[in-house]
Amino acid sequence: MEEPDLFTAAAEERQEKHPASTPLAVRMRPRTLDEVVGQGHLLGPGAPLRRLVQGGSGPAGPSSVILWGPPGIGKTTLAHVVSQATDRRFVELSAITAGVKEVRAVIDGARRASGGYGKETVLFLDEIHRFSKAQQDSLLPAVENRWVTLIAATTENPYFSVISPLLSRSLLLTLQALTDDDLRGLLRRAVADERGLGGAVSLPEDAEAHLLRIAGGDARRALTALEAGAGSALAKGEGEITLATLEEAVDRAAVTYDRDGDQHYDVASALIKSIRGSDVDAALHYLARMIEAGEDPRFIARRLMISASEDIGMADPTALQTAVAGAQAVALIGFPEARIVLGQVVVALALAPKSNAAYLAIDAALSDVRAGLAGPVPPHLRDGHYKGADRLGHAQGYLYPHDLPGGIAAQQYAPDAVHGKRYYEPTRYGAEARYAEVAERVRARLRGESDG
Template structure:
């Protein structure tokens, strides 16, 4: 039985790898690791179908290390210990270079399963490469995170997808012998959602349903027709996962509780991880509601805690309550915009000096150098406020926080204007 197109096109060496230039380009971190032949334990974080497994295998090939692979979906502690034992036995044959243990979907491992990796990673019996579609800060235990470097991989863009299509038509042992012309690519790219594997699967599905004696002309209409004839179910790691969570977030941001609860139900029926949903609500509570209703963050955080205690199916009620509360709350992105402006300003201006009046002065020498001098202690003044410049002098005129038009932040506006006498312009 022939292998799927995605497997047949899997690159074997770094020069054939598509995408992730920030990692595998000339000055990329992975390129430097391979050149130096010095591999730390790594975690690859990114959406599905972007080459996490392939990159791990290429690294093993390029630096000539034994490669062991486990999937967290169907492996347990016993499997981990068995592989570690094999790795320890093989290590002697490969000098001081420890074998690579690749764990796909590492976020699906329980705490005890992740704990079973610690000694092997700490003592370099294996070099761990984990792959995850979820934020490792939430899903990987801190002890393991501290022993690994985290590299973020990105979804494929139009250029990478076009390169992949061309490679499939010109290099695949089967497709290159067929007369295939792709007249329109929009549907293919839309179906892929930046997932290379999905793009190749859709392409192969279309080609296999055509008469290979004729010229195969692929247009958007044909793509939609074929895919509709074989509908794709809700995939927690695929395109629908990202489309539906996007619709969910935008419905709450748009203050539409009906739509928000509908998309919530779609995710729950599809078996989406309730913790993933709750984490998105916490982010939204600050990003889209923020200072217009600070209690939204409290509600979202309490929801996250509650669903961990309760679990499904009752967790659906808690999530519904929170979703409706957030959807019907006033909206403000002022905190989100302020930190983005501040981060951009820091990038542009670098490490500016902390004003002397704001510096800590725990020693007499520091006091003699005027650290902390002229700092007005706010509580010594009327209204607990004293006019003082708290920014570095080079950027003292920069305004990062601008209030949104809601009743709560109008109070902030009045508060700031009363004290700062024009410094904050709204």
């Protein structure tokens, strides 16, 4: 016989005897694909997950599936439904707590179950992006030999967080955020269903609308807030979850931002692009989301320093000074006061004139160097401070700019391979307009075309 999962059995028995002690989000977890909300592109007739459930993995089916999407949209739920619908052995691991030892133990158990009882194993690995390369490598033999049907879940882009060999052997399924209609149906079912609130309270439209707003597309968050509101209403002896009761129970809206997931990068990107686009209000919105989600203020400060050079540059050379001063202040004082400093820096950067000329200039120069356009340093620029340098012609004929009118010497500085190349093309925005004029005059002097 298969070794019993005593912990799972005990949890299921406890849930059956004391359902009210189990979180609403767990009680309302779908038992079949038809109860799953959203993800119609994966669950319709002939769709990948429908085939996995109805036809099994088999010789032609997928042996590994990676579910990618934001938190609370049903990745864990789908894995449970797959295992239940196909009557397979189901094992769940979290990459936060499991390591190579645990993975190998599951694989060994899967091989015994397959050889001894003819029963397939579904391994659900949550947050696979937290696994190191070596830990992900340990999964490859089981996936290649189909000892397990792997269903891995991640909130981060798998092209960055999952190793290529595992990704190439997997069916990548992108889950879409749940719509308000999806969540509305889920909430109404939870209110009426015996597994949920069993009609003990009603949910008026204004309270339902508030739940949809604070859920941010996250089913788990919506059900958790509903449960808090219902508990508060019942404690007051009320038959409905009024908006006031719900707001009191929930306290405040949860921010739609997971600082450890994919949205960490999406919101940071939106902040920088809003600054680049000079939309100060949008930039402050994204900054507020990052702060409210508990983002590391040093991470925010680093992104702002980069933006000051990449997007503003010489259009306002003081922008980088402002960003660096802000980063130093943030490191010294921390939250909550650091929010004031970050807010000032974001406003300054968003409203500053923009130029990416310096950023483009260094990248163009790097591109030429990498392409082999380097060449020897002109002899008159080479080091002449050693014995025998004059016999080699080093530093001979060098013109000392400080000895000349205007402090500019008309001589060649760049190697022959890139002599005459113009990497820095200043804009006419902000302070850079003045630097553009300076650059033209200096270039003319270097070519010997002007004395003034």
